[in-house]
Amino acid sequence: MIAVLAAHAVPDGRAQDISTALTIGAVSNALSSTLADFNNAITTAGEAIKGAGNSLQANAQNVIRDIDRVFGKNVNLTFDRMDAQQQALYRDAQRLTQQIRQATIDIASKTAAEARKTIYEADIIAYNALYSLPCRSQAARIVYLQPDRIRIGRDTAEVTLRGNFLSGPEDGIWIDGRKATVIARSATEIRAAVPREVAHGIASERSVGIRVELIDVKKSNLLLLCPSSRKKRTESLAVTLAPRRWVSLAGWIEPTSLVERTEGWSKQYESGADDNCDADRDITAQICEPSPWLVKSIDSFRITGKNGGGYAGPPSLSGDSCIKVPGRAKGKGYDRFPFGVKNCRGRGWTNWAMAYTVKTDDRITAGRHDFSEQAADQASWNIPYPAASTLREPRYRYALKANITMGDKTRVFEISDAQQLSGPISARLIDGTLTVSYDESIDN
Numbered sequence: 001m002i003a004v005l006a007a008h009a010v011p012d013g014r015a016q017d018i019s020t021a022l023t024i025g026a027v028s029n030a031l032s033s034t035l036a037d038f039n040n041a042i043t044t045a046g047e048a049i050k051g052a053g054n055s056l057q058a059n060a061q062n063v064i065r066d067i068d069r070v071f072g073k074n075v076n077l078t079f080d081r082m083d084a085q086q087q088a089l090y091r092d093a094q095r096l097t098q099q100i101r102q103a104t105i106d107i108a109s110k111t112a113a114e115a116r117k118t119i120y121e122a123d124i125i126a127y128n129a130l131y132s133l134p135c136r137s138q139a140a141r142i143v144y145l146q147p148d149r150i151r152i153g154r155d156t157a158e159v160t161l162r163g164n165f166l167s168g169p170e171d172g173i174w175i176d177g178r179k180a181t182v183i184a185r186s187a188t189e190i191r192a193a194v195p196r197e198v199a200h201g202i203a204s205e206r207s208v209g210i211r212v213e214l215i216d217v218k219k220s221n222l223l224l225l226c227p228s229s230r231k232k233r234t235e236s237l238a239v240t241l242a243p244r245r246w247v248s249l250a251g252w253i254e255p256t257s258l259v260e261r262t263e264g265w266s267k268q269y270e271s272g273a274d275d276n277c278d279a280d281r282d283i284t285a286q287i288c289e290p291s292p293w294l295v296k297s298i299d300s301f302r303i304t305g306k307n308g309g310g311y312a313g314p315p316s317l318s319g320d321s322c323i324k325v326p327g328r329a330k331g332k333g334y335d336r337f338p339f340g341v342k343n344c345r346g347r348g349w350t351n352w353a354m355a356y357t358v359k360t361d362d363r364i365t366a367g368r369h370d371f372s373e374q375a376a377d378q379a380s381w382n383i384p385y386p387a388a389s390t391l392r393e394p395r396y397r398y399a400l401k402a403n404i405t406m407g408d409k410t411r412v413f414e415i416s417d418a419q420q421l422s423g424p425i426s427a428r429l430i431d432g433t434l435t436v437s438y439d440e441s442i443d444n
Helices: 002-008 024-042 047-071 084-109 112-131 196-200
Strands: 141-146 149-151 158-164 173-175 181-185 189-193 206-219 228-242 245-270 280-282 285-288 294-307 316-318 322-325 327-330 334-337 341-344 349-365 369-376 380-384 395-406 409-416 425-430 433-438
Touching (some): 024 047, 024 084, 047 084, 084 112, 112 158, 141 228, 158 206, 173 189, 245 433, 294 316, 322 349, 327 349, 395 425
Parallel strands (some): 149 228
Antiparallel strands (some): 158 189, 173 206, 206 228, 245 369, 245 395, 280 327, 285 322, 294 349, 334 341, 380 433, 425 433
């Protein structure tokens, strides 16, 4: 029975492995050495760690004394040669050694709260080993409570009490004077739900009393019969309850978007005529529009006048903002006579007209989207801009006011695209969705 109870005291609920190959002397020496390391570790720790560690050290030392008393000079005794009582003490001593070793590690590597929990669990194992021996009275005790603070609505509204010999009345716990429902009760743990009327009545953060009914077992060593008597008593402690959190959001999202604007433009070109009727020249034209205009399309092109063998067109786009119009102007040449006399058949020219469409992007304000949200205990919200998929290269502005109500207190925070963090409220807008977050780590 002792070994089973000790196994329940392990934090993760599983019995730790033990080696049955060691002698009881080796087990005792390992416990003493581990306890010395633990003592060195807590000398530089905070007062909270020292307070928890002092109780563990006292109980662990008593376990070592019990080993000396039960085994005497039989330090080379192995597990297979022990009686049931000795085997139980052997197991508990090994588990206690493992738990103290872990506590020593946690003091250096984990938070004070985490290290204290490991120490408390080791103390439960030690106390259980001491007072589960035959004919030894068992005084129930509560070692620690978790959690020590509950936010109604966010946290599970229940408390867990860890300790020793807690198997008392199944309904023997009151929270803030109200009978609490016991979810589970064993020798090392009581889990109880915070009564609904207590939780709903929390208007401001306050400490709430917990009263637990325990049973102490008084044993007498009378010819090894160990008669016992049971006595009820109550133990009191407290948990902090914080009121439910309500959040209401009200605000707006307003984007700007690129919208195409087009205009119809035209161009007329006249090459002019050369005096030389034999002229044959390139009149290719490159028409480019100033930024931010781009050519969207060529709508029409026609030759408006022509003489000689020249030509013009067809036009084509040249880059994003230019149109290229190839062409030549070519004269008809001369009739030539004796003595250098010549007659111009006709000078060459080519004229044309073109119509085309240009475009540019204007950034305009899209419709504003107003929103409001309200929820209890929620920590994040995703608020999409309804027409986000229709926008081109949008740029967003937003603003919102958050009212945080906890019981009888309300706080107001304002955030926007210019100030994305205020108190516990933060926001960011990505791909048309505004994400608002409440940082519960600073919830107070």
